[in-house]
Amino acid sequence: MSALLRPRRSVLYMPASNARALEKAKVLDADGIIIDLEDAVAPDAKDLARQQACAAIAAGGFGRREVILRVNGLDTAWGHADVAAVAKAGADAVLFPKISSAGEVARCEAALRDAGVLEKSKLWIMIETPLAILNLREIAATAAMPSSRLSCFVMGTNDLAKETRARLTPGRMPMLGWLSTAVAAARAHGLDILDGVYNGLQDEAGLIRECEEGRDMGMDGKTLIHPNQISPANQVFAPSDQEIEQARTIVAAFDLPENQSKGVITVDGRMVELMHAEMGRRTLAIAEAIAARQV
Numbered sequence: 001m002s003a004l005l006r007p008r009r010s011v012l013y014m015p016a017s018n019a020r021a022l023e024k025a026k027v028l029d030a031d032g033i034i035i036d037l038e039d040a041v042a043p044d045a046k047d048l049a050r051q052q053a054c055a056a057i058a059a060g061g062f063g064r065r066e067v068i069l070r071v072n073g074l075d076t077a078w079g080h081a082d083v084a085a086v087a088k089a090g091a092d093a094v095l096f097p098k099i100s101s102a103g104e105v106a107r108c109e110a111a112l113r114d115a116g117v118l119e120k121s122k123l124w125i126m127i128e129t130p131l132a133i134l135n136l137r138e139i140a141a142t143a144a145m146p147s148s149r150l151s152c153f154v155m156g157t158n159d160l161a162k163e164t165r166a167r168l169t170p171g172r173m174p175m176l177g178w179l180s181t182a183v184a185a186a187r188a189h190g191l192d193i194l195d196g197v198y199n200g201l202q203d204e205a206g207l208i209r210e211c212e213e214g215r216d217m218g219m220d221g222k223t224l225i226h227p228n229q230i231s232p233a234n235q236v237f238a239p240s241d242q243e244i245e246q247a248r249t250i251v252a253a254f255d256l257p258e259n260q261s262k263g264v265i266t267v268d269g270r271m272v273e274l275m276h277a278e279m280g281r282r283t284l285a286i287a288e289a290i291a292a293r294q295v
Contacts, residue, residue: 005282006066007031007290008152008221009237010230011194013070015040016049022056025065030230031221031293032066037082038073038097046078054089064293068124070095074111087116095124095154100131102138109142109149123149128156130163133178136185143189153186154223155179157196168199170206172213183218195219201226211236238290239283247280 011032014021017040025033035056041049057067069091071082086094094117096108108123125139132139143150157175160166166174179195186193195214198207211222211233222233239247253259253267254277263274 005285005289007238007286007293008066008192008194009290010224010233011066011068011154011221012224012227012230013040013197016053016069017041017045019052019056022052024227026061026063028065028227028230029234030065030224030227031234032068032092033062034068034070034095034223035091036070037078038070046072050078050082050085054085057089057091066092068093068095070097070126073097074107080111080115083111083115083117086112086121087118090118091121093122093124093152095126097126097156098129098132098159099125099127099139100129101135102142105139105142105150106145109145109147112149113147119149121149122151124152124154125150126156126159127153127182128159128163130160133160133181136181137188140185140189140191143191151191153182153191153193155182155194155196155219158199160196170209172210176217179214179219180217187218192220193218195222197223197225198229199225201228204228204232208232208236239287243283244287247283250276250280251284253277 008031010030011034012025012028012030013034013036014025016022016035016037022035035053037046037049037053053069057069069086069089071086071094072078073096074080083094094112099105099108105125108125112121112123127133142148157168160175160178161168172179183193198210200206207229214222215237221237224230224233250267250272253265254274259265265272
């Protein structure tokens with residue numbers, strides 16, 4: 001199982017227009033780097049940013065970090081050129097902004113295919129519009145289509161706040177319904193999902209609180225906007241020592257010959273079901289994948 005899992009506890013946005021930042025990304029302890037050609041880049045810097053991003057990706061040196069290129073939308077003047085550039089660079093994934101329907105996902109799939117982007121480059125999409133929230137089920141279901149590359153949702157909570165006029169309050173009560181529905185849609189179709197960014201650069205306690213909210217909701221990790229946010233996200237979204245030990249105990253109990261045909265057993269005075277063993281195996285696989293990242 002561990003070979004199929006990739007930790008995505010911390011995924012950091014880096015502006016493609018900043019060559020020094022791209023170089024620094026190679027030594028940061030983030031699980032993933034989103035090299036951004038969209039919001040973080042001014043219109044007159046788009047072409048240079050694209051060149052720098054593709055050069056950095058092609059040069060490598062990111063180690064076990066996942067490298068994602070966020071392109072401009074296909075309806076912009078830069079979108080198709082961004083996608084064509086990815087074909088040469090070979091990012092792990094291509095992140096498309098403001099996807100609101102299953103039809104738009106299909107357009108992204110076609111753009112990647114027509115540009116000759118290698119199959120190893122997966123499709124990630126931003127969920128950041130009211131229409132996307134209303135269409136979550138249909139959007140996620142496109143992952144079941146033949147040859148689909150769709151593998152991850154990225155929540156765009158700042159854009160959702162802007163478009164809905166919802167307030168970004170501690171606890172995010174106005175957004176909880178949208179976020180939990182997005183998690184359910186992602187899980188129903190085998191997708192990962194990353195929480196939106198936290199804007200308080202000096203508020204570590206607030207960041208930790210929001211990471212814990214996302215983790216408890218079922219998110220795989222958090223998108224970040226500053227390197228200082230990496231360590232808290234890594235800590236919150238990693239299994240704790242207690243969770244790992246509990247997972248080992250449950251898995252070992254179900255692996256005993258006398259329990260292998262049972263669906264329910266007692267472990268340390270608690271009734272546990274086979275599903276708890278499955279959850280435990282995933283916890284152990286994620287812990288192994290995180291440990292492997294450090295090698």
